[in-house]
Structure formats: structure tokens, C-alpha cells
Amino acid sequence: MDMEVSRSWRDPELWVKALPSVVLQTTCFLAPLVMTFILTFQKTQNFQLNWTWSLATWTDVFTKPHYWTILGHTLFMAVACVVVCIIIAFPIAYGLATRFKRLDNEIKVLITFAFITDATLKTFGWVLFLDKKGAANYLLAHLGFPAETVAFLFTDWATLLGMVYNLLPFAIFTIYLSIDNIDRSLILAAYDAGASKFRAFWEVTLPLSRPGIWAGSVLIFLLGVGVFLEPKVLGGGKSPMSAELIRQTFETRVNWPLGAALTLVLMVVAIFVVLLFSRVAGMRRAGA
Amino acid sequence: MNHRFESALANVILYGSMVAVLVFFYVPIFTLIAFSFQEGRFLTLPFDGVSLKWYGALFQSGAALTALWNSTLIAVFATVFATAIGTMAAIVAVRYRFKGKRAFQGLAGAPLAFPQLLLGIVLLLWFSVLGRWFGFNTGIVTAIIGHIVYIAPFAMVIVAVQVYNFDPVLEDAARDCGASSWDVYRHVTIPLLWPGIFSAAIFAFLLSWGNFYITYSLAGSTRTIPTFIFSGIAVGSSPLYPAIATVVFIPGILLVILANRFRLRAARAG
Amino acid sequence: MTAAPILSITDVHKSYGTYPALKGVSLDVRQGEFIALVGPSGCGKTTLLKQVAGFEDTTSGTIRIEGEDMAGVPAALRPTSMVFQKLALFPHMTVAQNIGFPLKLRKVAPNVIATRVDDMIRLMELKPEYLKRYPKALSGGEQQRVALARSMISSPKLLLLDEPLSALDVKLKKVLQAELKRLHRSVGVTFVHVTHDLEEAMMLADRICVMRAGKILQLGEPADIYYRPADPFVAGFIGETNLMPITVTACSGAQVSYGSDEIVDAQGSLPASLVAGDVGQGPALMNVRPELIRRCDKDADVDCKLPATVTEVFTKGGTVQYRARSTQGLELAIEIQGTSHLPMQLGEDVWLGWAKKDIWVLKPGEA
Numbered sequence: 001m002d003m004e005v006s007r008s009w010r011d012p013e014l015w016v017k018a019l020p021s022v023v024l025q026t027t028c029f030l031a032p033l034v035m036t037f038i039l040t041f042q043k044t045q046n047f048q049l050n051w052t053w054s055l056a057t058w059t060d061v062f063t064k065p066h067y068w069t070i071l072g073h074t075l076f077m078a079v080a081c082v083v084v085c086i087i088i089a090f091p092i093a094y095g096l097a098t099r100f101k102r103l104d105n106e107i108k109v110l111i112t113f114a115f116i117t118d119a120t121l122k123t124f125g126w127v128l129f130l131d132k133k134g135a136a137n138y139l140l141a142h143l144g145f146p147a148e149t150v151a152f153l154f155t156d157w158a159t160l161l162g163m164v165y166n167l168l169p170f171a172i173f174t175i176y177l178s179i180d181n182i183d184r185s186l187i188l189a190a191y192d193a194g195a196s197k198f199r200a201f202w203e204v205t206l207p208l209s210r211p212g213i214w215a216g217s218v219l220i221f222l223l224g225v226g227v228f229l230e231p232k233v234l235g236g237g238k239s240p241m242s243a244e245l246i247r248q249t250f251e252t253r254v255n256w257p258l259g260a261a262l263t264l265v266l267m268v269v270a271i272f273v274v275l276l277f278s279r280v281a282g283m284r285r286a287g288a
Numbered sequence: 289m290n291h292r293f294e295s296a297l298a299n300v301i302l303y304g305s306m307v308a309v310l311v312f313f314y315v316p317i318f319t320l321i322a323f324s325f326q327e328g329r330f331l332t333l334p335f336d337g338v339s340l341k342w343y344g345a346l347f348q349s350g351a352a353l354t355a356l357w358n359s360t361l362i363a364v365f366a367t368v369f370a371t372a373i374g375t376m377a378a379i380v381a382v383r384y385r386f387k388g389k390r391a392f393q394g395l396a397g398a399p400l401a402f403p404q405l406l407l408g409i410v411l412l413l414w415f416s417v418l419g420r421w422f423g424f425n426t427g428i429v430t431a432i433i434g435h436i437v438y439i440a441p442f443a444m445v446i447v448a449v450q451v452y453n454f455d456p457v458l459e460d461a462a463r464d465c466g467a468s469s470w471d472v473y474r475h476v477t478i479p480l481l482w483p484g485i486f487s488a489a490i491f492a493f494l495l496s497w498g499n500f501y502i503t504y505s506l507a508g509s510t511r512t513i514p515t516f517i518f519s520g521i522a523v524g525s526s527p528l529y530p531a532i533a534t535v536v537f538i539p540g541i542l543l544v545i546l547a548n549r550f551r552l553r554a555a556r557a558g
Numbered sequence: 559m560t561a562a563p564i565l566s567i568t569d570v571h572k573s574y575g576t577y578p579a580l581k582g583v584s585l586d587v588r589q590g591e592f593i594a595l596v597g598p599s600g601c602g603k604t605t606l607l608k609q610v611a612g613f614e615d616t617t618s619g620t621i622r623i624e625g626e627d628m629a630g631v632p633a634a635l636r637p638t639s640m641v642f643q644k645l646a647l648f649p650h651m652t653v654a655q656n657i658g659f660p661l662k663l664r665k666v667a668p669n670v671i672a673t674r675v676d677d678m679i680r681l682m683e684l685k686p687e688y689l690k691r692y693p694k695a696l697s698g699g700e701q702q703r704v705a706l707a708r709s710m711i712s713s714p715k716l717l718l719l720d721e722p723l724s725a726l727d728v729k730l731k732k733v734l735q736a737e738l739k740r741l742h743r744s745v746g747v748t749f750v751h752v753t754h755d756l757e758e759a760m761m762l763a764d765r766i767c768v769m770r771a772g773k774i775l776q777l778g779e780p781a782d783i784y785y786r787p788a789d790p791f792v793a794g795f796i797g798e799t800n801l802m803p804i805t806v807t808a809c810s811g812a813q814v815s816y817g818s819d820e821i822v823d824a825q826g827s828l829p830a831s832l833v834a835g836d837v838g839q840g841p842a843l844m845n846v847r848p849e850l851i852r853r854c855d856k857d858a859d860v861d862c863k864l865p866a867t868v869t870e871v872f873t874k875g876g877t878v879q880y881r882a883r884s885t886q887g888l889e890l891a892i893e894i895q896g897t898s899h900l901p902m903q904l905g906e907d908v909w910l911g912w913a914k915k916d917i918w919v920l921k922p923g924e925a
Contacts, residue, residue, distance in 0.1 A: 004385040005456060006574075013469070014384055017376035021396040021440065024373060028437045029399055029407075032414035039413060092309050095302035105548060107306065113544045114313035116491070118498030120514045121533040124521045125316025128323055128331055128530070135319050138333040165312070197294045219401055226403015229500065233521055243405045250409060260413060263406055460613050461646035463633040465660040466712065471634075475659070479650050 040261040044254060057257040061265060071269060074242040078224035081163040082217045089171035089216065097179040115169035123162055123233050130158060154236030162230030167223055171216035178212025218274055225270045242266045324530035331527060342531040352532055355516040359497055362428060362512060366435035366496040371489045374443025381444065382451040400441045407438060408505030431507040435496045442495060443488040450484025483550050490547040494540055562625060564589045564748050565716055570619030572605055579605040581772040592742050592749045594763035596756060602772040603752045607718050612636045623716065639714035641722045645705040647693035653704050654689040660712040678707035699730045719751040735761060756796055768792050788834060789923045793845050798891050801843045809837065814919065820886050821862050833919040843920045848893035850916040853901055853908050860911035866890060868906045882910060
């Protein structure tokens with residue numbers, strides 16, 4: 001089926017529909033990004049922006065190891081979150097696409113609702129559940145466990161739990177779509193060729209679902225480096241991640257140029273990591 | 289490994305992980321709902337008693353009701369604009385072939401992979417600088433704009449799925465029947481894309497209604513439900529907050545079910 | 559005197575980017591004619607139909623309908639109507655709404671639309687209770703009739719059919735082919751029918767237009783195309799054939815003389831009426847259809863004959879097809895009306911002969 005129709009930019013059918021998005025994302029996404037870059041060369045004095053061109057902010061960023069330690073920690077947490085999410089999401093997505101045909105709509109509704117519900121509410125729920133005097137310990141105590149068995153609230157583990165919780169649906173959706181798109185006859189052909197169920201999965205389904213795994217990983221990584229709620233609320237703010245640092249720089253220190261610079265560093269490093277990984281993955285595929 | 293053993297193992301893994309993940313997803317949600325019925329003043333166990341008194345308190349709390357109203361107002365505007373912009377972008381991104389198509393798809397979808405807090409901060413800088421030049425402060429309008437920037441790409445992706453399943457030959461057929469461009473939209477394109485547009489609108493509403501990060505940066509002193517709750521996240525706070533959360537869940541689950549009904553009906557008709 | 563053509567296509571070119579889909583097509587279609595456009599995939603037949611319907615702008619050239627230049631006239635305003643390959647019935651409209659849609663767009667009163675829809679339902683022999691159903695609830699053949707009804711309701715001057723029967727099973731296809739023929743006769747509208755099914759084209763069309771690589775190779779009545787193809791490609795495309803190499807030694811006015819190492823020939827000359835255009839001296843091809851070749855005796859008095867060995871036998875119900883290899887290595891296809899006993903056996907050495915009047919001589923070219 002030929003889906004695409006050729007259109008020139010002079011055709012109103014094209015530009016009338018493209019214009020709102022182009023204008024919106026240019027004025028409220030690209031332009032702010034460019035301005036953020038420009039702001040890094042300014043200075044603040046007495047909580048006021050001072051329009052002078054200087055490299056002071058960037059010198060600061062590149063000479064203080066503190067920022068980079070936090071960035072390293074952030075990247076580590078994001079990668080850990082990606083790994084955990086993919087491992088959990090794969091069987092769920094696979095089951096949804098191949099097994100739970102009778103219940104798949106109900107399951108999708110449940111996952112979608114959990115995904116769409118405001119992150120602050122759910123994070124709050126976790127605090128109430130995981131607290132020393134929270135629901136988990138209360139229930140466990142009734143089952144005969146010692147007091148305060150669950151004691152990882154306000155640690156990195158709680159932060160990771162919150163990140164996985166909030167970002168897992170992205171991996172489920174992307175992997176589900178790629179498995180759902182696999183032609184069933186390919187798998188039947190593998191059985192026909194004598195492959196066991198496990199072999200068919202390993203040789204056909206898994207390689208063909210790679211685009212979904214990759215898309216989910218990139219999405220979760222990029223969103224994971226920007227989390228703020230989880231380290232603040234579940235991690236107790238004890239080992240801050242970049243987003244929290246950036247927010248503090250803006251709000252508490254009112255140092256806009258530094259905040260802008262840290263924002264850009266975070267984005268550039270994150271995108272660099274994605275490109276690096278895709279390069280490595282691409283080379284592995286070419287070599288295989 | 290023999291086939292029967294493999295099947296049984298696969299079933300245990302798949303069904304087991306599904307149940308585990310659903311439990312995982314609903315632990316905090318049910319915890320919140322449970323705590324909203326605590327009669328006492330504090331969010332601790334065991335409960336002093338079970339009561340609905342915090343729901344009553346909620347409807348007498350001016351701050352909570354204002355937050356509810358603000359959330360609704362922002363969500364309605366964000367939904368209308370984000371769905372309209374996203375729908376048009378989806379048609380452009382899927383159906384047309386033109387110079388700069390990749391650039392358009394990238395630009396229109398970019399905020400999808402941009403951390404929300406950073407998007408909020410970048411926009412806050414932008415509106416603060418513009419605000420100083422043109423004399424305005426951040427508030428409900430800038431929050432709405434931020435929501436549209438973030439949500440329009442989601443709407444685009446959802447409608448795009450519907451556009452993919454829509455055979456463009458139907459538009460040719462309508463034209464052949466004597467339809468003008470407007471007739472084609474009115475009688476064929478819009479009715480056939482409607483399930484996708486409707487789902488996109490529901491998602492847009494929910495994403496906006498529950499949005500914390502962007503509102504937090506851009507709404508100035510205006511409070512919405514999520515920012516209101518953020519201020520109350522602490523074990524020491526009152527069961528008023530879980531009560532608000534529970535009230536917020538209700539329209540959410542209803543809208544998700546509605547969207548799913550619509551998607552199924554569309555899948556059957558298509 | 560012939561009437562002015564209803565559709566007149568003059569030197570139409572169409573390019574998609576740098577790819578030329580139509581390279582100078584000219585064609586006149588007469589009022590009330592049933593014309594079939596045939597050719598392999600990618601030959602430009604559907605592209606040509608789209609230009610006529612107005613879905614795409616031509617790169618150059620003119621298309622006139624009843625003498626009126628269609629340049630810049632949108633599809634909606636052209637007096638044409640298309641039946642699509644995938645039917646393109648609107649899934650969100652009932653059968654009645656689908657059929658009545660063209661009239662609704664023309665702001666015809668609802669009660670008039672209802673009457674016209676009833677007329678169409680009767681013409682297409684559809685059951686009235688289908689009117690309230692959605693297209694998905696109908697069978698393939700019924701959907702086909704609905705699509706035809708929708709195309710006919712606005713009384714178009716030209717009905718354009720883009721392989722509408724290609725997705726149907728053989729039995730249903732035969733029924734609907736007969737239906738199309740009946741419809742064409744009863745309404746008197748001009749039909750332009752695109753198909754890759756030659757049998758269908760032969761059966762339905764008054765004239766067949768064979769296309770290849772964006773050009774028209776030959777336009778003519780079915781018998782012309784079949785027995786007097788313009789070149790080896792048309793000969794091979796329109797059913798199975800035998801193309802035997804010969805050498806034209808002289809062509810003088812009404813007579814063409816030829817020679818062949820293979821064929822035992824009584825005279826070696828033909829009237830010019832059995833030769834495609836200006837063959838000229840040199841190598842040429844002798845085209846003989848499989849059903850015109852017969853088994854004969856070594857000494858039989860036939861115009862042309864050669865010795866061969868039977869290599870394959872296919873029984874096809876009413877006819878039997880053979881493959882044979884001549885002593886000098888020429889591959890031949892023969893088709894003989896079936897009888898209760900086979901006239902030739904596998905592996906048998908036979909003589910094959912044909913009459914001079916059944917020969918058609920062609921210039922060699924791409925097959």
C-alpha cells in the first residue's frame with residue numbers, strides 16, 4: 001500500500017497542518033534551548049541576570065569535580081534503571097503479545113492506568129508503603145517478621161525502585177509493539193524447521209524484538225537521567241542526582257547561568273552516551 | 289528439554305512475572321487508597337478507625353478545591369490544543385512525502401525524549417527572560433503552553449497509529465465521488481481518524497491533569513493537584529492528601545477504560 | 559464518419575521524481591466503448607487511469623473528456639468515476655450511505671437519493687436488506703456490486719475500473735465479468751478497464767491497449783492483438799506463442815520471401831498482409847499460435863512443417879498442451895482440442911505442420 005502522497009511546501013494541505021507544530025516546537029522548545037546556551041555565558045549578581053559575556057560559568061563547571069561526581073552517579077542510576085526495566089518488561093511484553101489473549105485488554109488497561117497516573121501520587125504511595133512505620137513493615141510484622149524489615153527508604157535502592165516503577169511502562173509498550181509486529185509465520189517456520197520453543201524464541205523472536213528493546217532503552221535512559229521526584233522523595237535527597245542539583249542551582253542559589261550550563265551538560269552527555277551505545281550495537285551487528 | 293516441560297516453564301515465568309508486575313504497579317496506588325480512610329490525624333498504622341471524614345475535609349479545603357479547578361482548567365486547554373496540533377502533525381508525518389520530512393518528524397516529536405523537569409526548567413528560563421522584556425509573570429498560561437509543548441508529541445504518536453491504518457485510497461474515492469477538500473475531511477478523514485483523535489485527547493487530558501514536573505516549573509504561584517500533593521508528601525502530613533489522590537484516580541481509570549473501548553471498536557470497524 | 563472521441567489522451571508524460579511512469583501516451587476512446595488497458599506491473603496502466611480520474615497532475619500532455627481540457631480540473635469535478643482495486647468502500651457508512659454519497663455531495667434531496675439508490679440496488683441485483691448493513695458484513699462479490707453502484711449513481715460519462723476483480727476467486731470473477739459486460743451493454747457508459755488478466759481483457763473489451771514501460775505498444779481489437787501482435791513482447795504477453803527465427807530475403811510490395819534452416823516449406827514466400835509493418839530484409843520471427851499447429855504426416859501437403867520429438871504432455875480438460883523439440887533444437891508449444899485418445903504420445907517422433915494463412919511475421923525485438 002502506497003501510504004505517502006508527495007506534497008510541496010507551497011501546498012496548503014501540507015503547511016497549514018505542519019505550521020502549528022513547527023511554530024510551537026521552534027518557539028517553545030528550540031528557541032528556549034538556544035537561549036539556555038546563551039545564558040551560560042552571562043552572570044548573576046544580587047539574584048539578577050547581568051548581560052555580560054564571560055566564560056566564568058563554564059570554567060566553574062569544568063573545574064569542580066562535585067558536578068561530575070553527581071553526573072556520574074546520575075548516569076549510573078539511569079543505566080541501572082534501563083537494565084532492570086528491560087529485564088522485567090520483556091516477559092510482560094512477550095506474554096501480552098503471545099499468551100494472555102483473553103485478558104490482554106484488561107491487563108493493558110491496568111498498565112496504562114498505572115502509567116498515566118500522576119507520578120507524585122504514586123511516589124507518595126511508595127513512601128507510605130516503604131516507611132519504617134509504613135504498610136510493608138506493618139504487614140510483615142503481623143506475619144512474624146522482626147520490626148523494620150523493610151528499611152531501604154531514603155537510600156539509592158528506593159530511588160531505583162521509584163525510577164523503575166515510573167519508567168517501566170515505556171519499556172513494556174515499545175517491546176510489546178515490536179513483538180506484536182513479528183510475523184507469526186516466521187516463528188511457525190522455525191518450529192517447522194525443527195526448532196524447539198526455546199530455540200524459536202532465541203533465534204527468531206528475540207532478535208526481531210531488538211528495535212523495541214533499543215527504543216525502550218533510549219527512552220528510559222533519556223528520561224531516567226532527568227528524574228527529580230524519586231531521588232528527592234524516595235532517596236531522601238541524600239545522594240542527589242543531576243536534576244535535583246540543577247533545580248537547586250536555579251531555585252536556592254538563583255544562579256541561572258550555572259543551572260543552564262548544567263542542564264546542557266546533562267543533555268549533551270546523555271545524548272553522547274546514547275550515540276556511543278548505538279555505535280557499539282551497530283558495530284556488533286555489522287560484525288555478527 | 290522436552291516440549292511439555294518448556295511450555296510449563298514458559299507459562300510459570302510469563303504468568304508469574306505478569307502477576308508480580310501488576311502487584312508492583314498497584315502497591316502504591318492501593319496504599320494511598322487505604323490511607324485515605326484513616327480516621328486519625330496521622331498517616332501511621334494501625335489506623336485509629338476507618339472513616340470518610342478526610343473526603344469531607346477535602347471538599348471544605350479551599351486550597352484543595354482551587355488546585356482541582358486549576359488542574360482541570362489547564363488540562364482542558366492543553367487537551368484541545370495538543371490534540372489539534374498533534375493530529376495535524378500526525379497526518380503530515382505519516383501521509384505526506386516532502387522535503388525536510390525527517391527534520392519535521394524530529395522537531396515535532398523531540399520533547400518526547402526530553403526529561404520533563406529539564407523541559408520545565410528550560411521553558412522557565414525562556415518565559416522569565418521574555419517576561420522581563422514584555423512584562424509578564426509565569427502562571428496558568430505559561431503552564432498551559434508548557435503542557436502543550438510536552439503533550440502534542442504524545443498526541444501525534446497516538447493519532448499516527450490511526451493514520452497508518454487509514455487507507456488513503458478512501459480519500460481518493462471520496463474525491464472521485466465529487467467531494468471537495470473540506471468534504472473529504474468532514475465525511476471521510478475525520479470520522480475515520482476519530483478513534484485515534486479521541487484516544488489522543490483522553491491521554492492528553494490525563495497527562496496534563498497528572499503532570500507534576502512542568503507545572504512545578506511553569507505555573508508560578510498557581511497550585512494544581514500534583515504540586516499541591518508534592519507539598520504534602522511526608523508521613524507526618526494528614527490523610528487529606530491520600531484522599532485527594534483517591535479522588536483523582538477515579539476520572540483517570542474511567543477515561544482509560546473509555547479510551548480502550550474506543551480503540552477496540554475502531555479495531556473492529558477498521 | 560466517426561464521432562468525436564469521448565476521451566482523448568495526447569502525448570501524456572508523468573514522472574514521479576526522476577522516474578518516468580508514462581512516456582508519451584496518446585489514446586482516443588470512443589463513446590460507449592469498452593477498452594481494456596493491459597500490461598505487466600509497473601507498465602503505467604494504473605498511472606494512466608489516475609491521470610484520467612484527476613488524482614494526479616500530468617507532467618505534460620493533455621487529457622480531454624468530450625473535447626474539454628481537463629488540466630487543472632480536480633477529480634471531484636470530472637465526469638469520471640472510478641472503481642478501485644481495493645473497492646475503497648467507506649467502512650463507517652452503510653451500504654445505502656456509500657452508494658448515495660456522490661449524490662449527497664451534490665446536495666440532491668434525500669428522498670431523490672433514496673429512489674436512485676433503490677434503482678442502483680436493482681441494477682446491481684443486490685438485496686434491499688443490505689442497504690442498512692456496513693460493507694464489512696458483505697461478501698467480496700457483494701462489496702464489488704456496491705462499489706459499482708456507487709460509481710454508477712452519479713451517471714458518469716466514463717467509468718474507470720482499476721483491476722476491481724483481481725482479488726476475487728476464479729468462480730466469482732467469472733460471474734462478475736459477465737455482470738460487467740451486461741452492465742456495459744445496458745447503461746451505454748464508456749468503460750476503461752485496467753487489468754493484468756488477459757483472458758478478462760479478451761472477454762470483455764471492444765479494444766485492448768497493451769502497455770509496457772510507460773508506452774502503448776499496441777491498440778486494437780482482441781483478435782488483432784492476439785493473432786497480429788505488433789512485436790514479440792505483445793505476442794508473448796497475450797498468451798502462449800511460438801516465435802521461430804527466419805530470415806527475410808526479399809520484400810517486394812505485396813510479397814515477402816523468407817528462408818529458414820528449420821522449416822520444410824513449400825514456397826517460402828508470404829503476402830504482405832501477414833507481416834507486421836516494415837520488417838525489412840534480415841532476421842525476423844515467425845509467430846504461430848499453439849492451437850494453429852497440428853500433427854501431420856511426413857509427406858502431407860501442408861504449407862510449413864518440421865520434424866520434432868514430443869517432450870511434455872499436459873492435459874487441460876478440454877484441450878491438451880504439448881511441448882516438442884525440433885531436430886535442430888527449436889522449442890515448440892502445441893495445443894490440440896482434446897479427444898478421448900491422445901493424438902501424440904510422450905517421446906514420440908512426429909511431424910508438425912501449419913497453414914501459411916496462420917503465420918504472422920514480426921521484427922525481432924525484446925520479448
